Amino acid sequence: MTSALHTAPTFSPAGAARLALDLYGLAAEAEALPSERDQNFLLRDASGARFVLKIANSAESRPVLDLQNRALEHLAAAGTSLQFPALRRDANGAEIASAGSHAVRLLTWVEGVPMASVQLHSPELLASLGRALGEIDAALAGFQHPAQYRENFYWDLAQANRATEHLHLLSQPQRDLLMPFFLASSELDWTPLRRSVIHNDANDYNVLVDASGSRVVAIVDYGDMLESALACDLAVALAYAMLDKPEPIAAAARVVAAYHRVNPLREAEIEALFPLSAARLAMSVCYAAWQSREAPHNAYLNISNRPAWALLERLARLPKGWPAEVFQHAVRPARDLLGARRRHLGPSLSVSYQRPLHILRGWRQHLYDASGRAYLDCVNNVTHVGHCHPRVVAAAQRQEALFNSNTRYLNEQLVEYIERLTATLPAALSVVYLVCSGSEANELALRLARTHTGRNGAIVVDTAYHGNTNALIDLSPYKFNGPGGRGRPDHVQVLPMPDPFRHPEADHAAFLARAVADSTGLAVFFCESALSCGGQIILPPGYLREAYRAVRAAGGVCVADEVQTGFGRAGSHFWMFETQGVVPDIVTMGKPIGNGHPLGAVATTPQIAASFANGMEYFNTFGGNPVSCAIGLAVLDVIRDEGLEENARETGAYLLGRLGDLAGRHASVAGVRGQGLFVGFEIVRGPETLEPAGADAAALINRMKEAGVLLATDGPHHNVIKIKPPMIFSRADADLLVDRLDAMLP
Ligand code: PMP
Numbered sequence: 001m002t003s004a005l006h007t008a009p010t011f012s013p014a015g016a017a018r019l020a021l022d023l024y025g026l027a028a029e030a031e032a033l034p035s036e037r038d039q040n041f042l043l044r045d046a047s048g049a050r051f052v053l054k055i056a057n058s059a060e061s062r063p064v065l066d067l068q069n070r071a072l073e074h075l076a077a078a079g080t081s082l083q084f085p086a087l088r089r090d091a092n093g094a095e096i097a098s099a100g101s102h103a104v105r106l107l108t109w110v111e112g113v114p115m116a117s118v119q120l121h122s123p124e125l126l127a128s129l130g131r132a133l134g135e136i137d138a139a140l141a142g143f144q145h146p147a148q149y150r151e152n153f154y155w156d157l158a159q160a161n162r163a164t165e166h167l168h169l170l171s172q173p174q175r176d177l178l179m180p181f182f183l184a185s186s187e188l189d190w191t192p193l194r195r196s197v198i199h200n201d202a203n204d205y206n207v208l209v210d211a212s213g214s215r216v217v218a219i220v221d222y223g224d225m226l227e228s229a230l231a232c233d234l235a236v237a238l239a240y241a242m243l244d245k246p247e248p249i250a251a252a253a254r255v256v257a258a259y260h261r262v263n264p265l266r267e268a269e270i271e272a273l274f275p276l277s278a279a280r281l282a283m284s285v286c287y288a289a290w291q292s293r294e295a296p297h298n299a300y301l302n303i304s305n306r307p308a309w310a311l312l313e314r315l316a317r318l319p320k321g322w323p324a325e326v327f328q329h330a331v332r333p334a335r336d337l338l339g340a341r342r343r344h345l346g347p348s349l350s351v352s353y354q355r356p357l358h359i360l361r362g363w364r365q366h367l368y369d370a371s372g373r374a375y376l377d378c379v380n381n382v383t384h385v386g387h388c389h390p391r392v393v394a395a396a397q398r399q400e401a402l403f404n405s406n407t408r409y410l411n412e413q414l415v416e417y418i419e420r421l422t423a424t425l426p427a428a429l430s431v432v433y434l435v436c437s438g439s440e441a442n443e444l445a446l447r448l449a450r451t452h453t454g455r456n457g458a459i460v461v462d463t464a465y466h467g468n469t470n471a472l473i474d475l476s477p478y479k480f481n482g483p484g485g486r487g488r489p490d491h492v493q494v495l496p497m498p499d500p501f502r503h504p505e506a507d508h509a510a511f512l513a514r515a516v517a518d519s520t521g522l523a524v525f526f527c528e529s530a531l532s533c534g535g536q537i538i539l540p541p542g543y544l545r546e547a548y549r550a551v552r553a554a555g556g557v558c559v560a561d562e563v564q565t566g567f568g569r570a571g572s573h574f575w576m577f578e579t580q581g582v583v584p585d586i587v588t589m590g591k592p593i594g595n596g597h598p599l600g601a602v603a604t605t606p607q608i609a610a611s612f613a614n615g616m617e618y619f620n621t622f623g624g625n626p627v628s629c630a631i632g633l634a635v636l637d638v639i640r641d642e643g644l645e646e647n648a649r650e651t652g653a654y655l656l657g658r659l660g661d662l663a664g665r666h667a668s669v670a671g672v673r674g675q676g677l678f679v680g681f682e683i684v685r686g687p688e689t690l691e692p693a694g695a696d697a698a699a700l701i702n703r704m705k706e707a708g709v710l711l712a713t714d715g716p717h718h719n720v721i722k723i724k725p726p727m728i729f730s731r732a733d734a735d736l737l738v739d740r741l742d743a744m745l746p
Contacts, residue, residue, distance in 0.1 A: 050109035058101035063147035078139035112208025127258035134262030148227040163286035185279035192268035193229035202237035235276030250372030257330040274323035319363030362387025381724040384592030395634035413629035434624030438563035438590025439467030441600035449524035452611040501671035529576030535715025536680025544580035560584035571649030571676025648676035692717035
């Protein structure tokens with residue numbers, strides 16, 4: 001490919017002024033304007049009237065210039081809200097004059113500021129861009145010209161892959177970044193895309209805006225016009241509209257929505273927008289590399305280059321399909337999702353945040369909403385190995401398509417899974433039951449304990465939550481002492497929370513002794529290995545050892561509820577109970593076990609399992625089905641293969657350190673604690689009283705959400721900020737979280 005830069009005109013401003021006089025009888029001063037492969041001069045005559053003198057590349061064909069002239073004429077007559085440059089004929093009445101091998105045209109000047117020089121692109125401006133381009137495209141529908149088929153034009157998005165011949169000019173990381181974008185555009189199905197003559201270069205230098213900076217008044221430079229897919233026109237505009245934006249997809253969605261209102265797009269066209277605009281950016285950086293080697297002094301060639309690379313890096317991290325979902329959402333009439341929930345869902349369900357999130361996509365440690373915004377997810381511990389982990393998704397899809405039923409058939413997935421799961425546990429806990437949720441796991445644990453001991457009584461820790469069944473509400477002070485609760489049932493004793501921050505001196509041995517003494521027929525002690533609902537509390541060393549000893553001495557069974565804390569979150573150990581140096585009689589698992597798939601498990605000793613096998617079968621229709629087992633296995637594989645325990649240890653320690661510094665700077669932050677990626681801190685009124693400030697904590701998480709970071713509150717006073725992100729949470733994520741907190745806290 002030879003560059004059109006070799007055949008570019010090289011007139012000086014004085015030469016351009018001479019041309020204007022010779023060809024058009026126009027006495028004017030000339031000033032050079034930026035251009036890629038032609039030359040454009042701003043002419044100003046004595047009366048102040050302004051024109052653009054366009055001197056074409058000598059490789060430019062006259063029919064293509066005529067295409068532009070006819071299109072401009074057509075658009076000016078179409079009655080849009082926009083201005084278009086008008087063509088001036090030369091002294092001989094010709095539209096296209098000549099200067100040596102170069103074609104020359106004179107156009108009237110269009111008033112306006114390039115969008116590229118408007119500092120802040122308001123939502124109004126972005127919508128105005130969409131409307132303007134929509135008007136142009138609607139006006140060009142049906143426009144025909146013999147020169148509209150530009151078969152070898154390198155800015156044609158249909159030929160995006162031609163740009164890859166310049167990849168060798170880039171570094172390997174740059175090539176790796178671009179290749180998926182070229183690939184995605186080459187895989188596009190163009191057949192459902194309507195074809196039309198399009199402007200094809202609505203970049204932010206060609207889009208002119210009024211003095212208020214909120215309205216597009218013209219789109220100029222028709223030099224790249226051609227017949228292509230209609231969607232390409234908008235895709236090009238989006239590529240530039242996304243540059244330098246804090247939320248590029250949200251910005252693009254505003255343009256798309258406004259365009260669609262003027263010139264409705266088809267579904268396939270909306271799908272194509274993102275891959276096409278990313279391809280345009282990829283082409284642009286390739287051609288910039290090529291052209292800047294050939295013409296190192298043409299600043300225009302590199303003008304969008306740095307922001308384009310930065311944008312490409314951001315776009316590469318976005319989950320597949322999300323931009324298209326956002327664009328489809330932007331053109332649909334809005335549904336009142338909250339209203340529909342209120343009408344048809346039980347009203348005892350809540351929604352997070354004052355302004356609830358409408359999430360379209362989860363990917364790794366981020367959530368992506370319908371407006372085009374991304375959020376760092378610091379709370380969804382269920383999606384343990386990251387949202388929509390490809391290995392987990394693939395395992396689910398594969399097994400779902402092969403076979404899914406209950407556990408009454410021999411099945412390799414089941415056997416491999418129970419072997420792998422028990423291998424993570426102390427040898428004594430060699431028997432498992434597979435269920436569908438944390439509640440089912442705890443419900444079964446309670447039955448196991450009661451059947452094994454022949455007794456009924458339970459000891460739990462204050463503010464605990466163990467599940468949503470009748471029996472488990474009775475074991476959950478968080479519920480029975482909370483709104484709508486009926487108080488503590490007689491068969492349950494409640495221990496004060498072992499909270500080293502609030503009650504460092506508490507005599508837990510005495511509390512335990514009293515609870516055991518007050519129990520009539522103690523069957524079971526239920527305790528999380530670190531307290532979740534209680535407020536992300538790390539148990540004091542030796543707490544469980546002492547408790548288990550006292551409970552067992554009274555004939556009770558010890559259950560470790562690892563629904564929130566298990567599967568490596570502790571960092572130092574696979575199970576949080578291991579940090580306490582104990583072996584429970586029963587371990588219950590849920591949430592992270594299936595990365596979001598409804599799966600739960602109970603592990604216990606052969607002795608307890610034998611007591612339970614009293615003739616009554618335990619059957620669970622969905623528990624342990626082959627799909628669940630395939631998913632559970634994939635989760636275990638990913639934890640191991642991606643070193644997530646180690647990450648929890650290192651990132652967790654780093655995060656704790658940074659939160660400790662934060663507490664040093666903000667009087668409202670206290671009680672920073674954590675183990676691995678199970679972390680919390682308290683929002684308090686002040687350092688003297690340490691009075692819990694629940695309302696401030698709620699306000700903080702709402703503000704953090706608006707700043708793109710998702711957190712939640714917990715604890716008896718709802719003043720604990722809980723942090724239990726997907727286990728792929730990185731140092732950079734920890735930095736972002738703490739930096740945002742730092743900026744947000746008083
Ligand atoms: N135990 C604990 C510690 C929990 O946090 C939860 C859920 N929040 C459960 C049990 C119940 O799990 P599920 O909601 O899956 O029934």
